[in-house]
Amino acid sequence: MMSDRRIERPRSPHIVTLVMATATGALAMNVFLPSLPSIARHFETDNAVAQLVVSLYLAATAGLQLLIGPASDRYGRRPVMLSCLVVFLIGTVASLFVTTIELLLACRVLQAFAAAGMVLSRAIIRDTVGTDEAASKIGYVTMGMALVPMIGPVIGGFLDEWYGWQSTFVLTLVFGLTAFTIVYLDLNETNHAPTPSMLAQFRSYPELATSRRFWAYTMTAAFTSGAFFAFLGGGPYVSTEILGLKPSGYGLYFMLISLGYMGGNFISARFARRFGINRMMLAGNVIVATGMIVSLLLFSSGFVHALSLFGPAMLLGFGNGMTLPSANAGIVSVRPHLAGSASGLGGAMQIGGGAALSVIAGLLLSPDSGAQPLILVMLVSSCLALCATLYGMHIDRTEGPLPGSDTD
Template identity: 65%
Template structure:
């Protein structure tokens, strides 16, 4: 039973809801070069299908979070998933690249799954327990983006790029059915008005602690978002991988992400969220430095990229559950708004880095701009976490 007295949804329900967005973002990545040829557009233009999705996801989270605080978690989640399904079917029949990009904006409504799942967890338990539960949810969710590009690559070679969108539609429809069957409303203290929710943003933005958690999450995820934009180009154009091969290797980072989330669920309550965030950031930095060393040493092999990226996935899995649990716990009565605002900062920063990654990579540059961008993003997250730990220790010493 939750603290609100309402039966919480099963873990599978939250996993399914949270996984729809990542599947829609990742499943068609192996198809990007082929889609560019299909629509007769440059790869940089086709990559906007990723960047636009991230930008729309960031903007929508600013609305979805407060809407769930005002109207409830269940109705907002159901409405967003219906819009996602409409956009996904429309994408299959998109006649131009511009129409496809518009459909990707509609698909971004699937971001409600992760935003509202975090808020539902915070409706039920405290901060440290929330980090543990979010870790387990994300661990289960990470199976989907791990196998999604693998399946997407195979489907692309067998049936064309549209098959990946049909897979997203079927999965989203199954998730919606489970939500309708299992999810009851957990927000029993709805806000008085939608406008009042936006007035809560200054209270969150004025919190140094909220910014620390939000920026740690944003820079942590930034390395991953840079990879999903620049990685397909490096893999196909520089390492000569086919779509199905890229999908297979992409599973390495998802495997690391799954392991990191499992460790978060297992150890967050023992070590605390700050230590989990710091350890994750250090793993990510190590992985990127290892990849840079391998390529500088002349080892131009897929594992020189995808092997070290395992540690980036591991770091994300260790850091993000704790960072997200922290930001929704700064002001628990604003969990939905905090989840939406924090998610917007996280995804918005990721979108900026994804565009920058593609802009920096050229046939002459090799993979180095991408690797340096991923390293610097992870290092920034590490610095913010260290600063927060130092501030809290000084505050504790001053209190004593």
């Protein structure tokens, strides 16, 4: 069988193009978080309703990925990416003029179309390079994109104080317009073998669902990111109610996780081609599990301090940064002709599973529980990710590695 590195591939867009496309959705998710109380006051609603601006966006993102991926396999990456960015821009502009919280929530659903950047960047990379090189390029993309959740809330907080909550949506609009322009000018069509119909693409989901490799990579990604989502669900409560941190203190400590994630992305980008995606996932999951064990031992020994949580959580970010680029490269490489569908289905399962773990982590915490329930959820999730990786390596030993993955 011919190695997919010898197949003539379409021209790859510049890495900055993919970073901008991917970061658009991340900015829309993070930049306005400090403005949630202001949004609640502006629309005279309670905080629980204002929080729907976050949860509804996540739900819409998960659902849209199931449509965006197949649509790109049918109609091409470029038209679907540009169309979704246009819908995102319409929703962002409309959010500046809404008069009710219900209309703002509707605008957030439109903004969720920015998920195309995340879904299609992975498929575009897989269209243009082989499996291990895809993990490397995805690592570079996510490393650049990781800057947004690290600094977005900080910028959003200052904008809210100076100009009001609408200013964060103005920033999002400017960023989105810039991303659209760059994508329009640089992104060529990379899907040179479109499928005959959308119905055929939805029929492809059983083909993916019956692939043991697809499940191994998807479960690795879902449980790896699930540990991080669990932290998002329970970390703020532990920080404020148990550790006594102010929101600003939480934001500063959270930068440790983002820095760790960028570091893991850098390692993935540099070494995925040399060591292969399975070894990168294995090492990343071991690092995450080790960090959670250290955190659990620190709290159980009476070291109730912010660094007992955020120090090991930096290893969580680092391990995620190593694991997720390789897992996502594997997801879109199981059936290369269905890369868009695989990226959409895998991404939806990652976000859906991670959101469920965030809810579980939040429910287990109380003023008397300490931080241990949160850490245990994160540890269990990382161990399940490790098991999924080992299962994928077992498949490779029995069936042979993926084409283009010569070092696994």
